[in-house]
Amino acid sequence: METLYWSCLIGGALFAVIGVLFGDLLDGLLEGVADFPGFDFLNTTVIASVITIFGGAGIMLSKYTELDTAGHLFLSLLIGLLGGVLVFFAYIKPARNSEMSTGFSLNELTGKMGEITIPVPEKGYGEVMIKLVSGNTVHTATSFESKPILAGAQVVVVEVADGVLQVAELDY
Structure with a gap:
């Protein structure tokens, strides 16, 4: 034994x-x-x-x-x-x-809420900050409705096109 x-x-x-x-x-x-x-x-x-x-x-x-x-x-x-x-x-x-990944795909951001950090002009680019579980992420944004969006405005990501988030301002 x-x-x-x-x-x-x-x-x-x-x-x-x-x-x-x-x-x-x-x-x-x-x-x-x-x-x-x-x-x-x-x-x-x-x-x-x-x-x-x-x-x-x-x-x-x-x-x-x-x-x-x-x-x-x-x-x-x-x-x-x-x-x-x-x-x-x-x-x-x-x-x-x-073993949790902090990585994400841009397409996963569709439907997420964020805040404009650099104003988005009617036709052009600004910047949006989105809060995730793993931290904040900042991305280039355009206005989905072709309306200017001021810094500090709350927005929702409508879609992602060519690596740019298209956002719409939330109306309360």
């Missing part, structure tokens, strides 16, 4: 080292291998953690306790599973939540 524990510990440790050195390559090769619909927690990192912790716990329990083989096996498995849960909730889940 001790051979199984050592194999799991060494195999998991090697997987961790290889993951650090060749992480991007492994992600491409192993993508989808352990993905099960509805089971977000079953991924290669969590599975490797469970196996490594199982091996380490098995070695420690067999050396330092008076339990029989079934007791070592059961407790090692329980400790490995609890360690996997801890890795998922302390490392994987927060990392997934932080």
Whole structure:
């Protein structure tokens, strides 16, 4: 049984080292291998953690306790599973939540409200500031209705044409 524990510990440790050195390559090769619909927690990192912790716990329990083989096996498995849960909730889940892009497409701005920062003439260009979750963005704007719009006016983006936002003043 001790051979199984050592194999799991060494195999998991090697997987961790290889993951650090060749992480991007492994992600491409192993993508989808352990993905099960509805089971977000079953991924290669969590599975490797469970196996490594199982091996380490098995070695420690067999050396330092008076339990029989079934007791070592059961407790090692329980400790490995609890360690996997801890890795998922302390490392994987927060990392997934932080993977949020601040990029956007200009077409996503259609329908957003903004404020004119540089006046928009009847025929010409001005500037509009739009507040997004990730911060403020400033873009070139023209008047959709071909009417001048003063600085500070609240507007809505009607459409995007050739990288320029066409805006209309909001009437309250």
